[in-house]
Amino acid sequence: MTTTITITGAGGQIGYALLFRIAAGDMLGPDEHVRLRLLEIPAGLGAAEGAALELQDGAFPLLDDVEVTDDPAVGFAGADHALLVGARPRGPGMERADLLAANGGIFGPQGTAIAANAAAGVRVTVVGNPANTNALIAAAHADGVPAERFSALTRLDENRARAQLAATLDAPVADVRHVPIWGNHSATQFPDVSRATVGGRPVTQALAERVGDVRAWLESTFIPRVARRGAEIIEVRGSSSVASAASATIDHVRSWALGTGTTDADVTSAGVVSRGEYGVPEGLVSSFPVHAVDGEWRVVEGIELDEWARSRVDASVAELADEREAVRALGLL
Ligand code: NAX
Numbered sequence: 640m641t642t643t644i645t646i647t648g649a650g651g652q653i654g655y656a657l658l659f660r661i662a663a664g665d666m667l668g669p670d671e672h673v674r675l676r677l678l679e680i681p682a683g684l685g686a687a688e689g690a691a692l693e694l695q696d697g698a699f700p701l702l703d704d705v706e707v708t709d710d711p712a713v714g715f716a717g718a719d720h721a722l723l724v725g726a727r728p729r730g731p732g733m734e735r736a737d738l739l740a741a742n743g744g745i746f747g748p749q750g751t752a753i754a755a756n757a758a759a760g761v762r763v764t765v766v767g768n769p770a771n772t773n774a775l776i777a778a779a780h781a782d783g784v785p786a787e788r789f790s791a792l793t794r795l796d797e798n799r800a801r802a803q804l805a806a807t808l809d810a811p812v813a814d815v816r817h818v819p820i821w822g823n824h825s826a827t828q829f830p831d832v833s834r835a836t837v838g839g840r841p842v843t844q845a846l847a848e849r850v851g852d853v854r855a856w857l858e859s860t861f862i863p864r865v866a867r868r869g870a871e872i873i874e875v876r877g878s879s880s881v882a883s884a885a886s887a888t889i890d891h892v893r894s895w896a897l898g899t900g901t902t903d904a905d906v907t908s909a910g911v912v913s914r915g916e917y918g919v920p921e922g923l924v925s926s927f928p929v930h931a932v933d934g935e936w937r938v939v940e941g942i943e944l945d946e947w948a949r950s951r952v953d954a955s956v957a958e959l960a961d962e963r964e965a966v967r968a969l970g971l972l
Pocket of ligand 1: 648650726767796880
């Protein structure tokens with residue numbers, strides 16, 4: 640069988656880092672053939688066409704076909720997975736409302752085009768920022784596609800959080816489990832270590848031995864480091880996160896398509912449409928602790944949030960609610 644994957648913004652930086660890993664089978668596994676549809680705007684077509692030539696030269700055994708287009712109807716035709724990477728970045732002097740309006744103009748029509756052209760079981764992963772609200776807008780315009788088929792990438796934040804804990808605790812990153820991100824993919828996000836484990840032991844216990852006052856360390860060091868990591872990468876590298884974002888996108892789709900386990904150690908993060916879990920207003924696309932089972936994200940229920948965690952989650956969710964109000968005011972929902 641061949642899975643059809645549409646990548647928007649395929650001529651951009653993240654697109655370039657994503658395409659070759661998908662073609663190599665990193666996303667859907669070594670037995671799944673893939674057909675790639677690279678959707679760009681006219682200005683990005685040359686870069687996408689160049690990437691398509693290089694994909695051909697990669698002679699990937701799993702890659703059946705590559706098509707480059709600037710027509711959303713062609714780009715989303717038969718898509719089983721749509722990775723919405725292309726977005727309008729914030730330019731100089733742009734207010735938040737301008738950014739939301741510019742992206743609403745992209746993600747609304749793309750939602751409509753997905754509904755009209757994609758495969759019945761399409762799954763949509765939004766990477767382009769502001770990812771949560773772009774997913775909300777796309778889902779709202781995709782008549783007939785269940786809203787739970789849209790999710791926003793917060794896996795990069797989770798990967799960053801796990802890596803920071805591993806470095807602090809001098810432990811292999813694979814041993815650090817259950818570090819979900821709550822809320823928005825933004826500076827208000829809440830990376831939650833309260834149930835995290837390292838080699839099966841509570842992370843909070845291991846941290847207490849290393850850093851002393853765990854809450855103070857979380858507030859002054861860990862959370863700002865994770866939430867500002869994108870800015871740190873820009874300062875050091877001179878350009879935004881690319882390969883790590885592509886890698887997290889691969890992780891996200893692989894979990895969604897192939898499933899996670901359902902134990903505490905398998906908890907991961909994704910921005911999904913709230914059904915009111917944990918008091919998050921219904922319909923907002925918020926990051927939650929999730930498992931993936933049978934191709935569906937499942938919010939992990941029953942987690943007790945202490946007062947501090949609750950206030951952190953509430954602050955990020957309030958930001959999401961504000962973004963929703965702003966896009967409503969712009970007539971984008
Ligand atoms: P680039 O500017 O390199 O590439 C974006 C590409 O999208 C360009 O080639 C552009 O022509 C194309 N594009 C623009 N509008 C389009 C449309 N309507 N249809 C199809 N293609 C369109 O940006 P890149 O570094 O690849 O980043 C892409 C997006 O990912 C940005 O919005 C960025 O903010 C976001 N990120 C999200 C992350 C996350 O964790 N959710 C982390 C990394 C990244 O910051």
